[in-house]
Amino acid sequence: MSRLIKTVLLLLVLALVAWLGWRVYRTVKAKSQQPRGRPPVVIPVEVTPPGRATLRDVAVFTGSLVGKSRLTIAPRVGGRLEKLLVDVGDPVRRGDLVAQVDDEEFAQQVERAKAELAVARASVQECAANLNAVRREFDRIQTLREKQIASESEHDQVQAQLEVQQARCQVAEAQVVQKAAALKEAEIRLSYTRIHAVWEGGDETRFVGERFADQAALLTANTPVLSLLDISTLTAVVYAIERDYARIQAGQSVTVTTDAYPGRTFEGRVTRIAPQLQETSRQARVEVDIENPGLALKPGMFVRAAIEFEARADVWTVPVSALARRNGQQGVFVVDADGRNVHYVALELGVSEGDLIEVIRPVPDGPVVVMGQHLLDDGMTVRVVAPESPAAAGAGGDPAGAAAAGGAPGGMR
Structure with a gap:
């Protein structure tokens, strides 16, 4: 029994020595395969x-320029566009004649109204003459009646004729007023054929932005012919996200740049801020008024508007x-x-x-x-x-x- 135990113990010792020798061999071999004297990794920086x-806390917003005001010129009567006196880009002063519609039909209407007024005035004169004749006859019958020469029926008949003639004169005079009003209306419609550029307030000069109709075109009433733009002051329409919206206030100074004039800046001021953000974009509309010296800026230009919130x-x-x-x-x-x-x-x-x-x-x-x-x-x-x-x-x-x-x-x- 003791011999068997000794044999088992000897086998275990031999196995342990063999395992330790194998581990030492693996370690030595692994170290021998590594390059000797390898330096640590150095990063060039x-x-x-x-x-x-x-530093300035500046937010830059992008948008487009629009005219301060835009006036659409259209005729108030229909007809053929006989003359178009301005074209795109031309300056137009307040009250200038810019177009004319064929006025032949309207001129004839004026002449007819004048003739009808003349007829009405002649009718008044005729009625006045007849009234005087009837009044004299009434006075004669009235005298004869007082002398018991004319009968009462004759007196009543002449009195009725007098009243009828007076009424006819009143109608004739009313017709004169009516025909005079008709003449005035015809003259006004004739004046509508001459299209003038009229606007309230703003600069005395505007510029033709678009032409919607050509000469000789057949127009109906209120058909747009031209658009006039006031570009002495332009409005930059930009959109602000939620993060910047709360920091923007009306009256803030804005520096505006555009690719059309590299290196040049234009000064503006925040004038209007939308009270709500659009649900689709989560942005709010902000309008910046920009003075336009020399009229260098034009509506439709892409611009960048920089607003300084803080300087450090x-x-x-x-x-x-x-x-x-x-x-x-x-x-x-x-x-x-x-x-x-x-x-x-x-x-x-x-x-x-x-x-x-x-x-x-x-x-x-x-x-x-x-x-x-x-x-x-x-x-x-x-x-x-x-x-x-x-x-x-x-x-x-x-x-x-x-x-x-x-x-x-x-x-x-």
């Missing part, structure tokens, strides 16, 4: 020091390109004082303008990585390289020198 600048003077900034998100927070990678390692700093950010963003707290205590940060983690080793473009050369180079140039504080805040 570009850096720049934090700086100080004045002399604040700490870093480039927007330096930002990296780690663990759900925005921050930057800062190069350590030795220039070899980086550490991640989460930042509280403020206003951004262009390629700079405000750092509220803490201010980085060294140069920040602006290229290559997407490859970094906290504590990694880096190698600072100079930027490729000459314009950015001052931001690269030696990290210690960059930190000195940036004037960053010695610690975090």
Whole structure:
């Protein structure tokens, strides 16, 4: 029995020694296959020091220009368009004749009304003569009646004739008034054939924006012929999202630019804000009135309207390109004082303008990585390289020198 136990124990010891030898062999072999003296991973990066600048909180809205007012010119009577005296782009002064409809029919109506008025006036004269004759006959019969020569029936008959003639004269005089009114109406309709540009208020001169009809076209009453635009002041119609809507107020100054005039700005002011947002786009209509000196701007142009909500003077900034998100927070990678390692700093950010963003707290205590940060983690080793473009050369180079140039504080805040 003891011999059997010894045999089992010997086998177990041999198996344990064999397993340990196999593990040692695998470990030695794995180490022998690794390259000797492999250096740690070094990430090349570009850096720049934090700086100080004045940033403006500016929102830019896009939209189109419309005329301050738009007047549609249309005839008040139908007919053939005989003359069209202006065309697209022509200036028109208040009261100018711009078109004329064929007036032959209306001129004939005026002549007929004049003739009818003349007939009515002649009827009045005839009636007055007849009335005088009947009145004299009535006076004669009245005298004979007083002398008991004329009978009562003769007197009544002449009196009735007098009353009838007086009524006829009243009708004739009323017809004169009626025919005079008809003549006035015909003259007014004739004047409608001459189409004048008439408007209330605004500038004395407007411009033809569109032509809707050609000469010799057959028009009906109120058919549009021309549109006149007042472009001395234009309105930029833009739309604001919910985030900016609450910050926009009537009277705010607006700087307007357009691709038609690169580098040139126009000044405007917010005049109207819609009291509601559109459900489909969640945007609200905002109107900006813009003075148009020299009439350079035209309705329909695409514009950008910039509204400044806040200006932050002399604040700490870093480039927007330096930002990296780690663990759900925005921050930057800062190069350590030795220039070899980086550490991640989460930042509280403020206003951004262009390629700079405000750092509220803490201010980085060294140069920040602006290229290559997407490859970094906290504590990694880096190698600072100079930027490729000459314009950015001052931001690269030696990290210690960059930190000195940036004037960053010695610690975090």
